Amino acid sequence: MRLLDLLDAARDLDCGAVAGIVVTLTAQHGVAETWTGACVPALRRLAAGPDRPGRPIDIAAEHTLSVGIARGLDLVSAPRHDDIRSNHVLLACAPGEQHDLALKALSAALFERRVGTFALGASLPWESLFMATERTAPGAVVVWSQTADTADVAGLLTVAGCFPDTAFHAGGPGWLAAGVVPRLTRAGLSYLTSLDLAVSACARVREPLDMEA
Template sequence: MSDGARWSAGAVARTLGISPTTLRTWDRRYGLGPRTREEGKHRRYDDVDVATLRRMLELTGQGVSPAAAATMARGGAGPVPDVHDFIRAATQLDAPRLGRLATELIGALGVVDAWESVLTPFLVELGERAVEESGGVGVEHVASNALLTVLRRVGDPLEGGRLPALMAAAPDEQHTLPLEALGAALAERGCASRNLGARVPAGALLAALDVLAPRCVVLWAHDTARARLVPLAKVAATRTILLLGGPGWDRVALPAGVHRVHTLHGCVDEVLTHSGRSS
């Protein structure tokens, strides 16, 4: 400790036993940096900052997701909703409660971390139950509709200039909630997008690309047979960055220059980068 109760970034990292890279990531991604910064000088942490970081370490060590841990460490109103909260509401077909939980979760963590740390595991578990249990499909549909409503409320940024992202599901592909999450995550960052929705025929996709000329097109496929119906070579030949999400592309031959994206966070980064925005 130096400069009274001021800590350098290196001293904090050594004291907590974490790498300086982790410290910088927590600052950039979760806002767990120095509460005050002096222009032209190195970052300095005070004792409260260090206590917050120590709490972050304790919570992640207990298995709390980093995003949720950061919210709690900063003095949030307590634990954010978890998978079990969502499962209980879904099995009771309580759509209003599902909506409230999703709104609270996204408000605490943001769309990307809410999706990756809680909502995706929740939806996976519902999908497994739908296969095993009578009535599971109805539960899954109620939950999906509740989440869809909340995701569409996140925002609708004004478009200016070239459209940053056009999203579409493969022909006959009905799983589109990941695209809705992407649209919400981009909206949260003030980035406009357009979603063509489910079961987009090849001709309709190419026509939309011709009209809109987006910087990126994001195509989602959960199933390989449906992924193979997409005219990838023709899309790749347009003036757009082609991003592919979903497990349906795993066994599909891809044209050169096509980008696979495996997480919502990664897809958001790609769209923002290729649109000339920083993430």
């Protein structure tokens, strides 16, 4: 799925080219397949280091790839990003968590399913998550944690406990690394292990996004 094209564009530090490839791939294969089949492998390839020993990791290329993928995913779902009245899933990173790229993929994949999102980005304080949930009354909330350091299960359970009619989900490897997934599931929260699972869980909202309005 044009993995080498993504890597070449990233190494050329061409965010626009990366974004264009992502947009093209999503149109041809859908967001989920593009994310799992091209974006994630490309990110892992660059993070693993250079092909030749002794060369430093190309941080600039990694950043270009991440920014370009994010830009492409934003373009995929941009037509309705300004229509917050139709949004029904709230997406946020746990406090201190800066990695929100996977949530952009989820937002774009939900857009394909006619479900809108409130995408609140990186490092959202628990108090702000509470207020956002209260204000928007979403059908579902996804909180992302990339590392064990940001997997604050007590904070998540406290907020989730205030909204028994809203489905709360934990996403990201941080929850698994912290060993808190059993506590989450015992409390009625689900741990999302893949983009497809996240889309299926979050698509169960009260009403669809009206794409024709």
